Amino acid sequence: MSAQESVVKASRSESVVTLRGIGKGETTVTVQDKVTGQKSAIKVTVLKALENLSLDKAEINVAPRESAIVNIRTGNGVYELSVANTNVARATVSGSKITVEARTIGSTTLTVKDKESNKTAQVKISVVEKLSLSKSELVVRANGSEVLSVVGSGQYVVKSSDEAIAKATLSGNKITVKSGKAGSATVSVTDVKTGKASDVKVVVLADVSLSKREVTLERGKENQEVVINSGSGEYTVSSANSNVATASISGGKLIIRGVSQGTTQITVKDSKTGKVAEVRVVVTVANITLSSLSATLRATETTNINILTGSGSYEATSSSIAVATTSVNGNRVVIVGKVIGSAKVTVKDKITGKTAVINVTVSAKNNIxxxxxxxxxxxxxxxxxxxxxxxxxxxxxxxxxxxxxxxxxxxxxxxxxxxxxxxxxxxxxxxxxxxxxxxxxxAPAPVVPPTSTKGDVGELAIVEGGTFQMGTPSRGEGDEILHTVTLSSFKISKHEITNAQYAKFLTAKGNQRENGAIWYQGKDIVKEGNGFKARAGRENYPVVFVTWHGAKAYAEWVGGSLPTEAQWEYAARGGNKSKGYTYSGSNNLDEVAWYLDNSGGRLHEVGTRKPNELGIYDMSGNVWEWTADLYGVYTTTPQTDPTGATTGNNRVRRGASAFCTPNTNRATNRSNRAPNGIRHNLGFRVVFK
CATH class of the missing domain: 2.60.40.1080 (Immunoglobulin-like)
Incomplete structure (x- = not known):
């Protein structure tokens, strides 16, 4: 057999090979059959020696929806967790850190198993109420007390940062805070089981007090002398009678304002302690005084006199309401001048009965x-x-x-x-x-009839002299400037001169050429033998196609003249019988004139509409009429018997015609034409002295 003996040692006994780990590592153990020479290899891994399982806590206390940590101090790295009641708490492991999440109040057990060594360890979990206090701040009067409620595990420790200001004692879930001297301190409450702590700020206040117990002031004035010496700094203020005095607080002071004469009580209440302090207020009224004891104004004008001091309730009367009337508006006496004169206005304080008198002089508004x-x-x-x-x-x-x-x-x-x-x-x-x-x-001059017997002058209207305003305030077409004119009496043709009348003139004088043009150039008068006559049916129509020179020559032939422009307008407007109509004789143009809307586009016989106030016909409409004057700008200064401009070429024509609009038919309307400017709608009439 062979192996790396620093890792493992191998030994054989009969047919059993025994391996003993020496050090951590890997090696191969080879076994050889000495007879056959065959070999067999075994790969051997030696791990670290197993550790015992141990935790840093055997018991934890935690509030609902909070978490706690349990650390695995020793173990072999692979663990399995189980919680006996997951409705109370749940647990997760990451490395060697176990996180316990509390769910509902109760107790359960956490079991930790080392999967390598199969060893286990347990932690008792208690889910208790979260530490909380019924108030975070207490405001108490000196030498008073307040009670707090505490919620948590049931085991607490309380401590005050300054027992001279606030001393705290615990009884069950109640903390009693007794106040001492004024100031602020902190009472700390610690939950013994969870280790959590919470503080309450304790403010000990002195009772509210004022620097004065009574003040006196005039109506309309303010008093700022009352200082709030002690209190929480948060106050409300009220008046027992706000009709006498009102109050507000600004910068630790009472602002008291006198409203009317009388006595009332102002109350200051500490919003935090509920304690109150009061000040008695007496409001007096000064004598009534005015900004002026005299007033000068024009008739119809208004002036005001200010009431400077008084109760605020006044009345005013005038010694002569024909000269001046008076009234009171707040603290103002209103005076209206009526007519020239003098009066006395008496202003009375309705509360005190005191009075003041204004001397009023009303002067003229204008000069007539x-x-x-x-x-x-x-x-x-x-x-x-x-x-x-x-x-x-x-x-x-x-x-x-x-x-x-x-x-x-x-x-x-x-x-x-x-x-x-x-x-x-x-x-x-x-x-x-x-x-x-x-x-x-x-004495009146005798009325002298026309002396001429050369021609037919027709009916005449007597126009009594007088003064009138010629033109119109609106200036009309721009050349009708209003001005004063005085005229002597005169007579004027009631009708425009007709074809028949002018034919007699032409028979007597002939149709002469003057200033480069013959007098008459129309077709309603024809030459017959040695004379002239009007065509049949046209006799009583106004003569037209007559030059200014032809009209002037006729007027002189019958012993008269063409009317001046002033005479023409005065007569057209009704002279001293004028009723102020827009047109000659009426404000209804259809009644007195042939014009664009009713003429049918033709001339009409003279005198077929209504006359004006003087009995004169057709001064509005039918045909324009020559006057004697040169055309020019009106003067604005008063004139007597004016004769028109002194320079210029065109002559004034007045009255409009059957082809003109209503505006042109106004009695004040002006127009002009060259003296030779014949027209199918231009005729004339005659005046006499």
């Missing part, structure tokens, strides 16, 4: 201004004078109603001469500074 300060009119004649500046609601009073009377319509002063003489008319409204119009009334 007239378009003119003097006027001369004839007896029996009415003149309109525009009130150009003021606040409305005017009253006019004549110094001598036997000379002239006065009435107001909106912003127009209507003056009517009664008999010769002079007087003053005062215009006022109580809000603005009044103004005066000086009026001179003269």
């Amino acid at each position: 201004k007239l378009a003119q300060t003097t006027t001369e009119i004839k007896a029996g004649i009415t003149r309109n004078v525009v009130i150009s500046t003021g606040s409305g609601n005017y009253v006019a009073v004549s110094g001598n109603a036997g000379v002239a009377t006065a009435n107001i319509s909106g912003n127009v002063l209507i003056v009517k001469g009664v008999k010769s003489g002079s007087t003053n008319i005062t215009i006022s409204n109580g809000i603005d500074n009044p103004t005066v119009l000086s009026v001179k009334v003269v």
Whole structure:
């Protein structure tokens, strides 16, 4: 036999070979038959010597859903685990570390088997409650006590970090903590079986106390003199009567605010200890004082006077509500000026009965201004004078109603001469500074009929002189700037001049050429023998295709003239009988005019629609009408009997035609044309002094 004797030694006895391991390793043992010489080999592996099985614990205590470690101190490396009750605990092994996972409270046994040596070892497993305390912090008053509940294995040790502040004793599962002096300490509880520990912080507080027991303050003021001397630092504050005083806490101080006169109690409660401290609060009211004892304002304006001190409940009265009214809004006295004058406003504190007086002066809001300060009119004649500046609601009073009377319509002063003489008319409204119009009334001039007998002038309308606002506030097409115009009385044709009337003129004067064009270039008037006549059926239609020079020549032939633009607009708007219509005689254009929507695209006989306030026909629609004036921009200054621009070429035409829109038919609308600019829809009418 042969072998590596450092690993194994072999010996033979009869037919048995005995092998004895010497050292860890591998070798081959060979056996030879000495007779036959045959050999047989055995591979031999010598392992390390077997160790006894031992554990580092024989018993463990663990809480549910927690784990514990048991270490295998000695053994041969391959182990098998078994737990008697896996509902209580389970175990796993990794190397030499056994992990025990607790499941439910109870006891069981863990058996560890060494699979090499078949040796076993056991561990008693106790699954006990996890250590927990009913509170993690205790806040107690000095020399008080609190009780804690503890849950765990049932065996505990308690210890305080400072027994002068908090001393802890254990009885079963109850820990009694007795407080000593103010401060903080930590009470530690250790579960003897599991070794787990838990702490509770103990805060010992002194009772809440305040630096003052009573304070006095004025309504509306704050007091911050009450300091919280001791307590937990967490407080609530309340007032027995918040209508008297309210309170809040900021930075360890009470902020007390006086609301109204009276007495109340403010209570501070320590949120942690439940202890309270109180302070009595007395709220007084100062005398009523105002930011000003005088007020000057204009009529219709509003001003405010602040109430600086008082109870907060006030009323105000005016000695003259005609001059000024008053009311109270919170801590403000509101004063509204009504008319020029003075009044006293008394402000009364409804709680204390004390008063303060405000002297109120109401001045004029504006100065009333007239378009003119003097006027001369004839007896029996009415003149309109525009009130150009003021606040409305005017009253006019004549110094001598036997000379002239006065009435107001909106912003127009209507003056009517009664008999010769002079007087003053005062215009006022109580809000603005009044103004005066000086009026001179003269005897009326006798009405003189037209002196010409050369032609047919037709019916005339008498237009009494007066003052009016020419143009429109909206500026119309941009050239209708509003301005004041005063006109003398005049007469005007009630109808546009007809073909029949103009034919008589042509018979008398001939169809002359002037400024490079003959006067009449139409077809409704024809030459017949030595004269002219209107075609049958066209006699009463307005004459058209007439140059400005042809119209002017006719007006002069009958002893009149073409109307100035101001005369034309004044007459179209109804003179001093005007009702303010948009069109001449109505706001319903269909009633008074032939225009685009109702004319059928043709001219109509004169006088077939309704007249305006003066009995004048067709000043809106049918045909445009020449005026005497050169076209120019309106002046904004007041004018008397204006005659238009002094430079330019085109002449003003007014009134629109049967082919025009409603907007063009407005009584204020303007247009212009070259003097020789004949048109199928352009005619004229005549005025007389």
